[in-house]
Ligand SMILES: NC(=O)C1=CN([C@@H]2O[C@H](COP(=O)(O)OP(=O)(O)OC[C@H]3O[C@@H](n4cnc5c(N)ncnc54)[C@H](O)[C@@H]3O)[C@@H](O)[C@H]2O)[C@@H](O)CC1
Ligand SMILES: Nc1ncnc2c1ncn2[C@@H]1O[C@H](COP(=O)(O)OP(=O)(O)O)[C@@H](O)[C@H]1O
């Protein structure tokens with residue numbers, strides 16, 4: 095098991111080229127948020143925008159539009175009740191992030207399955223939160239996904255997907271479960287204290303020992319999903335990019351926790367551009 099260090103950030107985060115425009119930094123579609131769980135959509139979208147993705151669109155419940163426009167005017171919105179529009183937009187982006195705050199409905203399940211099956215090899219798909227409930231009946235659909243995939247469950251979500259109880263979630267059992275239903279371009283980010291990263295079909299496990307109990311606040315994982323989406327939109331498509339996103343998320347929270355008893359997702363988000371600048375390397 096290899097421990098992640100700050101080197102992962104300097105390795106992944108590059109300075110922005112002078113000759114660049116919003117198209118240079120990737121297009122992201124987030125599929126997130128229901129009427130009751132608006133915050134998850136706002137936090138993941140905000141984190142993605144603050145990470146520097148070039149163009150960010152959020153497909154969410156129409157009732158959330160005003161709140162989203164008010165909190166994140168940089169993001170565009172699509173109506174989750176118009177699945178054809180969402181599926182069309184999904185073909186035009188580099189990264190898709192699916193799950194935070196979604197309602198566990200048949201319509202969401204249908205949409206997620208279609209998004210997974212129509213994804214292309216050059217795309218990245220991040221799967222989080224309610225998406226695991228929606229996939230629990232049929233995780234094998236993930237093996238048919240042509241895109242690179244990042245799964246970000248916490249242990250209870252991983253149990254829903256794999257049937258492994260928390261005390262059964264050993265390294266070998268996790269690897270076996272991952273290999274049994276994923277394609278060979280899948281990264282598992284098994285969140286917790288600490289967080290472990292697994293790569294499908296490869297016996298390599300990485301551990302992120304950073305992080306603090308100050309992070310144990312609703313929305314902290316939704317924030318990580320947005321950071322992952324922003325990182326994969328801009329940086330080389332490789333496990334190191336996902337590892338860097340995980341590391342930065344905890345590193346920022348640790349910095350804030352030096353002077354703060356609790357760290358809120360919105361505080362982490364505000365610090366993302368500062369943290370990235372600190373570690374950015376010239377090409
Ligand atoms: N403001 C918002 O709109 C929020 C929306 N959220 C959304 O709410 C939906 C449900 O997600 P939840 O994760 O809250 O609910 P879940 O029912 O998926 O899981 C919650 C349970 O998992 C346990 N758990 C989490 N991490 C664990 C760990 N490391 N070890 C052991 N047990 C652990 C918790 O204690 C809790 O009992 C998701 O769609 C999520 O995105 C949440 O992220 C909270 C904030
Ligand atoms: N005590 C802790 N120490 C380190 N990291 C933590 C701790 N508690 C929570 N985290 C981190 O916060 C995030 C929580 O994610 P998640 O449970 O999905 O939250 P939510 O769904 O509410 O957004 C994960 O990245 C997890 O590693």
Ligand SMILES: [Mg+2]
Pocket residue numbers: 222223248315316
């Ligand atoms: Mg979560």
